[in-house]
Amino acid sequence: MLTVSEALARLMAVPRPALPGEEIALVAALGRVLAEDQQAVLDVPSAANSAMDGYAFCHADVVSASQAGNGSKPLLISQRIAAGHSPQPLQAGTAARLFTGAEIPPGADTVVMQEDCDADSGQLRIRELPQRGSNVRPRGQDVSLGQYLLHTGQRLRAQDLGLLASQGLDRVRVFRRLKVALLSTGDELVEPGKPLGPGQIYNSNRYTMMGLLQGWGFEVLDLGIAPDQPERIRSLLSEAAQLADVIISSGGVSVGEEDHVKAIVEQLGTLDLWRIAIKPGKPFASGTVAGKPFLGLPGNPVSVFVTLLIIARPFLLASQGMNAGPMVVSKERALFEKAGNSREDYLRVRLTADGVELFSSQSSGVLTSASMSDGLVRQPMGQQIAVGDSVDFIAYSVLT
Ligand code: AMP
Ligand code: MG
Numbered sequence: 001m002l003t004v005s006e007a008l009a010r011l012m013a014v015p016r017p018a019l020p021g022e023e024i025a026l027v028a029a030l031g032r033v034l035a036e037d038q039q040a041v042l043d044v045p046s047a048a049n050s051a052m053d054g055y056a057f058c059h060a061d062v063v064s065a066s067q068a069g070n071g072s073k074p075l076l077i078s079q080r081i082a083a084g085h086s087p088q089p090l091q092a093g094t095a096a097r098l099f100t101g102a103e104i105p106p107g108a109d110t111v112v113m114q115e116d117c118d119a120d121s122g123q124l125r126i127r128e129l130p131q132r133g134s135n136v137r138p139r140g141q142d143v144s145l146g147q148y149l150l151h152t153g154q155r156l157r158a159q160d161l162g163l164l165a166s167q168g169l170d171r172v173r174v175f176r177r178l179k180v181a182l183l184s185t186g187d188e189l190v191e192p193g194k195p196l197g198p199g200q201i202y203n204s205n206r207y208t209m210m211g212l213l214q215g216w217g218f219e220v221l222d223l224g225i226a227p228d229q230p231e232r233i234r235s236l237l238s239e240a241a242q243l244a245d246v247i248i249s250s251g252g253v254s255v256g257e258e259d260h261v262k263a264i265v266e267q268l269g270t271l272d273l274w275r276i277a278i279k280p281g282k283p284f285a286s287g288t289v290a291g292k293p294f295l296g297l298p299g300n301p302v303s304v305f306v307t308l309l310i311i312a313r314p315f316l317l318a319s320q321g322m323n324a325g326p327m328v329v330s331k332e333r334a335l336f337e338k339a340g341n342s343r344e345d346y347l348r349v350r351l352t353a354d355g356v357e358l359f360s361s362q363s364s365g366v367l368t369s370a371s372m373s374d375g376l377v378r379q380p381m382g383q384q385i386a387v388g389d390s391v392d393f394i395a396y397s398v399l400t
Contacts, residue, residue: 001275001276001277001282001343002274002275002276002277003276003277003344003381004276004277004278004310004311004344007274007276007278007284007311008311008314008315010274010286011286011295011311011312011314011315012314012315012318014286014288014293014315015293016293016315016318016319017178017245017246017292017293017319019175019176019178019245019319019320019321020175020176021035021036021173021174021175021176022035022173022174022175022176023171023172023173023174024171024172024174025170025171026161026164026165026169026170026171026172027170029156029161029172029174030156030157030158030161031155031156031217032155032156032172032174032175032177032217033153033154033155033156033174033175033217033320033321033322034150034151034152034153034154034155034156034172034173034174034175035152035173035174035175035321036152036173037148037150037151037152038148038149038150038151038164038167038169038172039146039147039148039149040143040144040145040146040147040148040149040167041145041167041168041169042143042145042167042168043139043140043143043144043145044140044141044142044143044166044167045137045139045140045141045142046139047103047104047139048103048104048136048137048138048139049083049101049102049103049104049136049137050098050099050100050101050102050103050104050111050135050136050137051100051111051135051136051137052100052111052113052114052135053098053099053100053113053114054098054111054112054113054114054116054117054135055075055077055095055096055097055098055111055112055114055117055119055124055126056081056090056095056096056098056104056105056108056110056111056136057075057090057094057095057096057108057110057111057112057124057126058090058092058093058107058108058109058110059109059110059131059132059133060132061075061092061093062075062126062129063129065093066129074120074123074124074125075093075094075095075123075124075125075126076091076093076094076095076122076123076124077094077095077096077097077119077122077123077124078090078091078094078095078096079096079097079105080096080097080098081096081097081098081099081102081103081105082098082099082102083099083100083101083102084101084102085102085103086103087102087103087104087105087106088105089105089106089107090105090106090107090108091107092107095108095124096108097119098111104136109132109133109136110130110131110132110133110134110135110136111130111134111135111136112126112128112129112130112134112135113130113135116128116130142166143163143166143167149163149164149167150163150164151323152321153321153322153323154322154323155217155322156172156174175320175321177217177218177219177320178217178218178219178245178246178316178319178320179218179219179221179243179244179245179246180213180218180219180220180221180244180245180246180247180248180316181221181222181223181240181241181243181244181246181247181248182206182209182210182213182220182221182222182223182248182249183223183224183226183236183237183240183247183248183249183250183261184203184205184206184224184225184226184249184250184251185225185226185249185250185251185252185259185261185299186203186225186251186252186299187227187228188200188201189201189202189203189225190202190203191203191206191224191225192207203225204301204367205250205251205297205299205301205304206222206224206225206250208301208304208305208308208367208370209248209250209297209304209308210222212305212308212309212313213248213316215400216313216316216317216320216400217320218316218320221240221243221244223236223239223240226249226260226261228260229260230260230263230264233260233261233264234264234267234268237261237264237265237268237289238268238289238290240289240292241268241269241289241290241291241292242290244292245292245293245319246292246293246294246295246316246319247289247292247293247294247295248294248295248296248297248308248312249261249285249294249295249296249297250296250297250298250299250304251297251298251299252296252299253273253283253284253285253296253297253298253299254283254298254299255273255275255283261296262285262296265285265287265289265294265296266287268289268290269287269288269289269290269291269292269294270287270288271285271286271287271294271296272285272286272287273285274286276307276311277342277343277344277381278306278307278310278311278343278344278345278346279341279343279344279345279346279364280298280300280302280303280306280307280346280362280364281297281298281300281303281304281306281307281310281311281346281364282298282303282343283298284296284297284298284307284311293315293319295312295315297312298364300364300365301364301365301367301370302348302363302364302365302366302367302369302370303364305367305370306346306370306376309376309396309399310346310376313399314327327394327398327399328394328395328398329378329392329393329394330392330393330394330395331390331391331392331393332351332355332356332377332390332391332393333354333355333356333388333389333390333391334355334356334377334385334386334387334388334389334390334391335352335354335355335356335357335358335387336349336356336357336358336385336387337384337385337386337387338358338379338384338385339384340379340381340382340383340384341379341381341382342381342382343381344378344379344380344381345362345378345379346376346377346378346379346394347359347362347376347377347378347379348362348369348370348372348373348375348376349373349374349375349376349377349393350372350373350374351374351375351393351395356375356377356391356393358377359372359373373396374395374396374397375393375394375395375396375397376393376394376396377391377392377393377394378391378392378393378394379391
């Protein structure tokens with residue numbers, strides 16, 4: 001059996017597709033992965049501006065006036081500057097009324113906020129002299145020209161789009177979406193919406209897999225249920241290899257099982273059956289079909305969910321060109337006890353204010369355990385968990 005980290009390392013060694021880049025509109029770029037580094041093309045802000053509603057003045061003017069014994073002498077308010085309007089140079093010994101975001105006029109270097117002064121009949125009296133440079137956002141305070149802002153492989157979040165927009169960019173170069181072909185295997189499967197015959201079950205894996213893959217930003221090519229006809233499976237898999245970058249199937253990878261998908265993958269490419277020390281989800285297949293990576297997930301609904309999240313996800317994100325970084329694991333207090341296991345166990349738990357609660361059934365066929373939980377507790381091989389232990393918790397929300 002492979003440990004989880006051995007399986008991850010083996011999968012990451014499988015050759016990944018090289019995706020082309022494409023230039024898209026910034027408005028459509030949320031969740032896409034950058035195909036080139038982004039360097040600043042502008043200083044932001046492009047000119048010094050005010051951080052407050054107040055008055056701009058030259059600090060030295062006021063200091064020298066007070067040293068000359070004119071400390072309380074008011075300053076003439078010589079102009080008014082709203083955000084978006086360009087200022088006149090400040091006349092010496094005067095102040096400019098201005099508002100947040102308005103440019104500092106040449107000749108001024110400090111802003112006093114309106115709460116710290118009195119303005120009356122066109123005259124400004126400063127009650128509390130701020131330090132020189134106060135309330136001024138200098139040019140380039142946020143971004144300076146040429147600075148690296150974002151790197152190849154970053155997935156664009158809302159704030160990243162905002163940053164690119166602040167540079168005046170309305171297009172961005174990203175990797176084309178990874179195309180993932182999906183196949184559900186099993187003679188017992190029926191699509192939802194159709195009546196269920198004897199011995200049949202609904203194809204739930206298709207929806208679990210599609211949802212995760214779409215959430216990761218991939219283009220899913222759904223090939224539906226693989227019928228039990230070798231010729232049909234062969235043509236489906238060949239088509240998948242032509243259209244998609246990666247092929248994923250569920251079911252039919254248990255050792256010794258009679259399954260056409262396994263046999264045909266072997267004819268069209270290569271197939272490696274792994275036994276991974278993970279619970280749920282021990283059987284896993286990795287291979288190629290006509291040169292495209294093939295991942296064969298187990299059939300049990302929770303095994304599909306867990307192996308897609310834990311084993312397949314890093315490979316798929318890397319295939320998309322993304323630098324995903326390590327999985328985010330937090331520490332939570334266990335509100336349950338659990339005997340050790342010979343495999344690494346991914347327990348479905350609910351997060352509460354006091355810690356994590358174990359879902360009542362941890363069977364790999366119990367899909368409610370995945371739906372009625374907030375994340376996974378990773379129980380290392382052979383370690384028991386006692387109430388009050390600090391355990392590794394992986395929230396579903398960090399795996400999206
Ligand atoms: P298998 O790995 O094909 O032996 O499947 C293991 C279990 O998962 C069996 O109980 C299957 O009926 C079930 N199963 C397989 N594929 C699916 C699917 N697409 N949706 C729901 N259950 C499935
Ligand atoms: Mg099956």
